Amino acid sequence: MTNEARTEDRLKTGAASAEADSGASRCRRIVPVILAGGSGTRLWPMSREQFPKQLIGIVGRDSLLQATVSRMKGFSGDFEVAAEPIIVCGEEHRFTTEEQTRESGVDARIIVEPARRDTAPALTLAALAASKDGEDAIMVAMPADHSIADIPALHRAIAIAAEHAERGVIATLGIPPTRPDTGFGYIRLGAALEDGAHEIDRFVEKPAAELAAQYVAAGTYWWNSGIFVVRASVWLAALQKLNGEMHAACCAALGEGKDDGKFFRPAAAQFGRAPSDSIDYAVMEHIGTPSKPCDGVVVPLVAGWSDLGSWDAVWDAMDKDDSGNVASGRVVFEGATSSYARSEGGRLVACVGTTNIIVVETDDAVLVADRSRVQDIKGLVARIREQHAPEADTHRKVRRPWGFYDSIEHGERFQVKRIVVSPGSKLSLQMHHHRAEHWIVVCGTALVTRGEEQFLLSENESTFIPLGVRHRLENPGKVPLEIIEVQSGSYLGEDDIVRFDDTYGRCN
Structure with missing residues (x-):
């Protein structure tokens, strides 16, 4: 029997096994899954904890997230692509993620991770969501922080990978290396298949420089792109076999989760019991070992790919x-x-x-x-x-669901901010224990709540918010509201906010 025949036989066997495990019908439908939970500290000072690299236009006008959610547009072939991708992101980035996705003309399902648990639990939440209605879609899981120049080439590679994934195989896209690089994991190639793909012999961790040079010289190792194509049921069955604790925690978290406006929130306590692990460590590195959960193939991707990791x-x-x-x-x-x-x-x-x-x-x-x-x-x-310096985590300009503020000056007992509120948006009803505030309207119209009062302010008008008084700022107009806020007091930290009501569901 030829290698190709043996591979085809294993593919059929794997598909039958996954079918039995999942109980779901096979589907020639692709659901893009965007993994958007990274922090990107190697791209500091542009990328920071509260505004990481996927939300920034590193190599173009659009952010990396926006480029990723649009990446499957125009995909043609024998597979239907779902109009709504699934995005998994962190609590602190959910509003910017939704805003940028909407600006890209994409209506996404956004799952908000209660805590960071790396990519394996994130993909598991997406797989459970993708199969919630009994559908067993093929997931194309893509990190939100990569750059790909040749989208048609990407589509061709995904089409090949999807054919393998439909038959019960975990497919990944591999990058033929152009140089020795210690920043990437590698995939050792197994038997060649007729469509240009290879069986996966095994995944190997990021090598030292000398070993990376040997890999490239051998010609039998490709970079691991981190892009995976797999049926939801196949991923879930593989994870259950290898890490039952993670599988059970994610199932419970999604099952007991709740919709929150535009977001879905898995149950925090249940998700917190999931071990933290990557897709590679949790599943992919077991392919090619006695404990392998299923077969794997790697499809070459030559499309100007970069993980923009530095x-x-x-x-x-x-x-x-x-x-x-x-x-x-x-x-x-x-x-x-x-x-x-x-x-x-x-x-x-x-x-x-x-x-x-x-x-x-x-x-x-x-x-x-x-x-x-x-x-x-x-x-x-x-x-x-x-050193507890704010520059590690936040920019001077901080995004909020209602707009943003820019801390333009500060000193002992005072701080000056430029605040921009989007049309129709409003800040929380709040109070401060340690600071008073002066507001001066620069542009637009402000609706101000101060204690029991409510009044409008126009350009060049101002008001004073005494310490300890409930207040709220709203933009009732159709243009952005811009104000200058001068804070004064003994403590000016952002944690001196007591919220009484908030449109966006934030708590103190």
């Missing part, structure tokens, strides 16, 4: 000038080579005679790094966090 990867993914430099924003190079410079805060960044340098400027931080040391930025952020 500033060096961002430099590599972008167009360069004749000297190998990449500029973003107000940047001037003079005698520089192979450098990346980004001005995000609007100030001019000038690089003279630099080589292999990364410079990233934001409103409140500047990073200067050697391109060969960008992996060390994660440790740098940890040190900044140990």
Whole structure:
């Protein structure tokens, strides 16, 4: 029997087994699943805990999340693509995730993780949601923070992977390596199949530099892209076999979860019992071992893929000038080579005679790094966090579901913020124990609640909110409301907010 015949026989056997385990009907329907729970600390200072890299336009106008949710548009072939992707994100990013998805013209199902448990529980929640109505759709699971230049090539690879997935195999997309890289996991190729895919021999962890060079020279190892194509029932059966505790916790969390407006919230206590683990560790690394839950195949993806895991990867993914430099924003190079410079805060960044340098400027931080040391930025952020510096987690400009605020100045016992409220939106009804506030309307119309009063303010008008008084700011108009807020008091932290009513369901 040929390798191809043996593989086909295993595929059929795996499909029959998965069918029996799941009890669900097979389906030629694809549901995109976007895993959007990362923090992206290696792209600091642009990416921060409260506003990570998937929400930022790192390589274009759209954010990486927006590029990902639009990635399956135009997919053609023998599979129907669901109009509503499933997005799994964290509590702190849910409003921005919904806003950016809506701006992309996509109506998504958003699952809000009660706690971070890595990608395996996230994919399990998505698989349970995808099969909730008895459907056994094929999931195309994609991280929200990758860049892919050639979308038609991606679609062709997914179409091949989906054919394997329909027959009960876990398929992944592998990247033929262009260089030794210690930042990626690798997949060792097994037998070649007629459609260009390979059986998966095994997954291997991120190697040291010498071993990575050996992998590339051998020609039998591809980078692990982190993109998986698998039927919901196959993933659930595999996880149940390998990690029953995680499977049970996710089932209970989804079963006892509740809808919350535009979001679905799994039960926190049940989800908290799920072990934290990645897709690779939980399942994929067992393929090719005696405990393997099913067969796996890897489909080649040659589409200008990058995981944008570091500033060096961002430099590599972008167009360069004749000297190998990449500029973003107000940047001037003079005698520089192979450098990346980004001005995000609007100030001019000038690089003279630099080589292999990364410079990233934001409103409140500047990073200067050697391109060969960008992996060390994660440790740098940890040190900044140990110092309790806010720059580790938040930007000066902070997004809120009603708009944003920008902390433009602060000193002892005072702080000045620029607040922008979207049309029709309002802040919570709240009170502060330690600060008073002055509001000055710069643009638009404000509806102000202050104690028992309610009144309108127009441009160039102002009001005072005494310490301890309940208050609320609303925008009843059709244009953004912009105000300047001057805070004064003994303590000006964001945790000095007592909320009495909030449209967005936030608690103190």
